[in-house]
Amino acid sequence: MNLTLLGERLRQVRKHLGITQKQLAVETHLSQSTISRLENGEEVYSSVITTILHYYQQRISIDYLFSKDFDVKSENLNYYIRDNLRNLIVRHLSIMAEAIDVACDTSLNQINLLKMKIK
Numbered sequence: 001m002n003l004t005l006l007g008e009r010l011r012q013v014r015k016h017l018g019i020t021q022k023q024l025a026v027e028t029h030l031s032q033s034t035i036s037r038l039e040n041g042e043e044v045y046s047s048v049i050t051t052i053l054h055y056y057q058q059r060i061s062i063d064y065l066f067s068k069d070f071d072v073k074s075e076n077l078n079y080y081i082r083d084n085l086r087n088l089i090v091r092h093l094s095i096m097a098e099a100i101d102v103a104c105d106t107s108l109n110q111i112n113l114l115k116m117k118i119k
Contacts, residue, residue: 001066004041009065010052011039012072017059029057 014024021039025032028051038044038052053062073087 002041003038003043006049007039007041009070009072010056012037013060013065014058020101024052024055028052 001004014021019027021032021035024035028035030048030051034048035052035061036047053065056062056065
């Protein structure tokens with residue numbers, strides 16, 4: 001796949017997801033001009049492409065992005081977005097559950113220590 005086609009697809013996905021170049025720049029720690037250059041098919045460092053693909057892989061299937069059947073309006077893309085979003089939510093909920101467990105254990109330990117000191 002050439003850079004022009006890749007840039008065009010990345011722009012389509014970004015717009016489909018409702019993300020501005022500025023928002024993408026903030027989230028990926030890249031400059032807006034670098035994202036613009038990538039989306040316009042201009043040469044960029046491979047690390048830029050890797051960073052963008054890593055960002056998008058949480059939202060869409062990268063395999064689909066590179067497939068000959070790619071269509072930003074396709075139900076396939078919407079399915080991948082929903083599926084990946086669901087997986088992301090499950091991961092975040094798991095992390096939150098672990099954090100709550102640790103916080104509760106810590107609080108219970110502190111309460112028990114206080115009870116022992118009072119006795």
